[in-house]
Amino acid sequence: MQGLNVTEKGIGYLWACLTAYTGACAYLMLYVAALVYICVFGSRREKEIFIPCSVFLILTVYNPIAPVILNRFFDVNSEYYRFFWITPVIVLVPYLFTRLIFTARDSKAKSVVTVLILCICLVSGNFVYRNGIQLATNIYKMPDELMQISAIIHEDSEAEYPKAFLEYEYNMQMRQYDPKMQLTVDREDYLNAVSTPYTEEMLEDETHPQYRLLAFLVRLQPIDREAFLDALESSKTDYVVINKSNPRNTFLLSAGLKKIAETEHHNVFRYEVKEPYDFELVDYTVVY
Amino acid sequence: MTYIVMIALGVLVNFIIYLSFGSLITMGIGKKHRGSSCPILLSAVIGFFLYYCVFFAVCLPPMKYYRPLSMLTKIWVPTVLVVVAASLLLNGKAWIKGFGKWVDRIRNKPALVLLIIIPVIIQVVLVSCTYNFTLDAAYYVANVATSVETDMMNVYDPFTGAWQDHYEMRYFFATYQIQDAVVCQLTGIPALIWTKSVMAVTVIILTNIVYYMIAGEMFMHVPFISGPGDEEAETKSGYSHVGYVRNNEFAIPVMMIFMLVVNLTFITIYTSSLFLLTRTYEGKAIVGNLAIITVFYLFIRMNDESIQERAWLITFIVCFGAATISSSANMLLPVELTVLFIPIIIRKKSFSMLPKYIACVIPGVVFSLIFVLYVKGYFVWYTFPK
Numbered sequence: 001m002q003g004l005n006v007t008e009k010g011i012g013y014l015w016a017c018l019t020a021y022t023g024a025c026a027y028l029m030l031y032v033a034a035l036v037y038i039c040v041f042g043s044r045r046e047k048e049i050f051i052p053c054s055v056f057l058i059l060t061v062y063n064p065i066a067p068v069i070l071n072r073f074f075d076v077n078s079e080y081y082r083f084f085w086i087t088p089v090i091v092l093v094p095y096l097f098t099r100l101i102f103t104a105r106d107s108k109a110k111s112v113v114t115v116l117i118l119c120i121c122l123v124s125g126n127f128v129y130r131n132g133i134q135l136a137t138n139i140y141k142m143p144d145e146l147m148q149i150s151a152i153i154h155e156d157s158e159a160e161y162p163k164a165f166l167e168y169e170y171n172m173q174m175r176q177y178d179p180k181m182q183l184t185v186d187r188e189d190y191l192n193a194v195s196t197p198y199t200e201e202m203l204e205d206e207t208h209p210q211y212r213l214l215a216f217l218v219r220l221q222p223i224d225r226e227a228f229l230d231a232l233e234s235s236k237t238d239y240v241v242i243n244k245s246n247p248r249n250t251f252l253l254s255a256g257l258k259k260i261a262e263t264e265h266h267n268v269f270r271y272e273v274k275e276p277y278d279f280e281l282v283d284y285t286v287v288y
Numbered sequence: 289m290t291y292i293v294m295i296a297l298g299v300l301v302n303f304i305i306y307l308s309f310g311s312l313i314t315m316g317i318g319k320k321h322r323g324s325s326c327p328i329l330l331s332a333v334i335g336f337f338l339y340y341c342v343f344f345a346v347c348l349p350p351m352k353y354y355r356p357l358s359m360l361t362k363i364w365v366p367t368v369l370v371v372v373a374a375s376l377l378l379n380g381k382a383w384i385k386g387f388g389k390w391v392d393r394i395r396n397k398p399a400l401v402l403l404i405i406i407p408v409i410i411q412v413v414l415v416s417c418t419y420n421f422t423l424d425a426a427y428y429v430a431n432v433a434t435s436v437e438t439d440m441m442n443v444y445d446p447f448t449g450a451w452q453d454h455y456e457m458r459y460f461f462a463t464y465q466i467q468d469a470v471v472c473q474l475t476g477i478p479a480l481i482w483t484k485s486v487m488a489v490t491v492i493i494l495t496n497i498v499y500y501m502i503a504g505e506m507f508m509h510v511p512f513i514s515g516p517g518d519e520e521a522e523t524k525s526g527y528s529h530v531g532y533v534r535n536n537e538f539a540i541p542v543m544m545i546f547m548l549v550v551n552l553t554f555i556t557i558y559t560s561s562l563f564l565l566t567r568t569y570e571g572k573a574i575v576g577n578l579a580i581i582t583v584f585y586l587f588i589r590m591n592d593e594s595i596q597e598r599a600w601l602i603t604f605i606v607c608f609g610a611a612t613i614s615s616s617a618n619m620l621l622p623v624e625l626t627v628l629f630i631p632i633i634i635r636k637k638s639f640s641m642l643p644k645y646i647a648c649v650i651p652g653v654v655f656s657l658i659f660v661l662y663v664k665g666y667f668v669w670y671t672f673p674k
Binding site: 001020021022023024025027045048049052053055056057060061073074079081082083084085086088089090091093094095097098099101102117121124125126127128129133134135136137139140141142161169171172173175176177178179180181182183184185186187188191279281282284287288 | 291354355356414417418419420421423425426427429430433434436437438440443444445446447448449450451478479480481484485499502503506507536539542543544546547549550551552553554555556558559560561562565566572576577580581584587588591592616619620623624626627628630631632635656660672673
C-alpha cells in the first residue's frame with residue numbers, strides 16, 4: 001500500500017491500511033452489521049458459516065500486531081491489504097440482502113425491503129464506472145497512437161529490436177503490444193521518477209544514464225546538453241517519443257535529434273547512436 | 289466479428305479443457321448426495337486449478353534449465369490432448385447426462401436461467417470491451433508477449449526486453465503467464481487479446497459459476513416463512529432443507545445480482561472487486577476472487593458435510609493451483625484455510641482433518657520460504673550455465 005510503512009506506523013498500520021482499503025465504501029461496516037444480524041437472528045448453520053471465521057479473522061488479519069510480526073519475515077508494507085480479500089463480504093452481504101427480501105412476509109414488505117437495500121447499496125459504494133465507461137478502440141485494448149508509434153519506429157529502424165524512450169503511460173504499455181521494442185527505462189525507475197526528484201549524485205551516476213533522461217524529459221530538471229546526449233549514447237537509445245506539449249521538444253531538435261514523424265499528440269525523434277549496439281537474443285543452442 | 293468468434297472459441301476450448309481435467313477428480317462425487325450444484329460446474333472450476341497444477345509440474349523443469357518455450361509447447365499439447373481424450377472416455381456419458389439436465393432446466397425455467405445469465409453477460413461485456421490502464425499489466429501481459437517473442441521463459445525482462453542473468457523468484461513459481469505464452473505461441477493469438485479478452489472472460493465466467501454454486505448452497509438451507517413447516521424444521525435440526533430451493537430458487541439469481549452490485553460498487557484501488565472488473569487477467573485477481581471464493585465454497589460444503597469424497601483433495605488442488613497462478617496466494621490461502629477450517633476442526637473435534645489442512649497450507653508456505661531464502665541471498669538460479 002503506497003505511502004504506508006509498518007515500521008513507521010507500528011500497530012497503527014492496520015487501521016491506516018484498513019482506512020485506505022475501504023476508502024469511502026461502507027461495505028465492511030455492512031459486513032459487520034450482517035454479522036450482528038446473523039448472531040441475533042441467524043440459524044445455527046448461518047452462525048457456523050460466518051461467525052467462527054470472522055472471529056478468527058479478527059484474531060489474525062485484523063489484529064493490529066499481525067502486520068508488525070509478519071513484517072519481520074516478509075515485506076508486507078505494500079501487500080498487507082490483500083489479506084482483507086479473505087473477508088467474505090461478497091458472500092455475506094448479498095446473502096443477507098437476498099434473505100431479507102425473500103423472508104419478508106408479503107409482496108408489499110418485499111418491495112419495501114428491496115427499495116431500502118438498493119438505497120443502502122447506492123450510498124455504501126463507489127461505482128467502478130463513475131467516470132464513465134471507457135471503451136477500447138481496438139481489439140488490443142491499446143491506444144491507437146501507441147500502435148502507430150510502434151509501426152513508425154519499426155519502419156524507420158534497421159534494427160530488429162530498436163530501443164526507445166517513451167513517456168510514462170506508453171512506456172508501461174508498449175511491450176505488451178510490441179515485444180520487439182526495447183525500452184530504455186524500466187517500471188521501477190519510472191515510478192521513482194514520477195514521485196521523487198533526482199539528486200546531483202544520481203545525475204552523475206554513470207551506471208544509470210536513464211536517470212538523466214528521466215530527470216530532463218519527465219521531471220523537467222535542468223541538465224546540460226552534453227550530459228543528456230551522453231545519456232542517450234550510453235543507454236543506446238535510438239528513439240525518443242514525447243508528447244507535443246512537452247517543453248523539451250525544441251531542445252531535442254536543437255540537440256541534433258531528428259524528428260522522423262508525428263502522431264496526433266506525440267513527436268517521434270531519432271537519435272543516431274555513435275557506437276550502435278544491435279540487441280540480439282542470447283543463443284541457447286550452445287547449451288542444449 | 290472474427291475477433292469475437294476467436295474469443296468465444298478460446299473461452300469454449302478453455303472450458304472443455306478445464307471440464308476434462310476437473311472431471312478426472314470429481315467423477316463419481318455426489319452420487320450418494322443431493323446434487324445442489326451440477327458436477328459439471330464444479331468440475332470446470334476444479335479443472336481450472338488442476339490444469340495449472342499439472343502445467344506447473346510440466347513447465348518447471350524446462351524453465352529451470354532454460355529450454356525454449358517451443359519445447360514446452362511440444363510437451364504440453366500432447367499432455368492436454370491425452371487428458372482430454374482420457375476424460376472423454378471416462379466421463380463422456382456423465383457429461384451428456386449433466387448437460388441434458390441443464391437443457392431440461394433451460395426449457396423448464398427459462399426466466400430463471402435468463403436471470404442468472406444476464407448479470408454474467410454484463411460482466412463479460414464490461415471486462416472484454418473496456419479500456420483500463422494498469423501498471424502491473426506491464427509485467428503480466430508483457431511477460432507473455434516477451435516469452436513468445438524470445439521463445440524463452442522468464443529469461444528476458446518484460447519491462448525493458450533486456451536479458452536477465454538470473455530468474456526473478458518472485459514470479460518463478462507463478463507459471464500462469466507461461467501457460468498463456470504457450471497458447472499464444474501455439475495459436476498465434478496476440479498476448480494482449482489472449483490475456484485481456486479470452487482469459488478475462490474465462491475468469492469472469494468461472495467466478496460467477498462459483499457465485500452460483502455458493503448461492504445455491506446458501507439457499508438450500510434457508511427457512512422461508514412462506515414455506516410450510518420451515519420454521520419448525522429449522523428449529524429442530526438447523527440443517528433441514530426440504531423443498532427450500534424448489535420454492536425459492538429465484539433467490540439464487542437475486543443473490544448473484546447483489547454480488548454483481550457489490551463488485552461494481554465496492555471499489556477502491558485495493559479491493560478484490562476492482563481487480564476482478566479491471567485487472568481480471570492478472571494472477572492476483574484470480575487468487576483474490578476465484579481461488580478465495582472457491583475455498584469458501586468448499587468450506588460451506590465441508591461444514592454441511594455435503595461433500596465428503598475427495599473434499600480435501602479438491603481443496604489441495606485449489607490451493608496448489610492458486611499458488612502456481614500468483615505468488616499472492618502463498619500467504620492468502622494459508623491464512624484463509626486457517627480462519628475457515630481450524631474452527632471446523634475444533635468444533636467437530638475432527639482432528640484427522642489436521643494433516644489434510646496442513647497439506648493444503650504447505651505449497652504456499654514452501655513457495656514463500658523459497659522466496660525468502662532468495663531475497664536473503666541464499667541462492668540464485670541463473671538463466672545460463674555458470
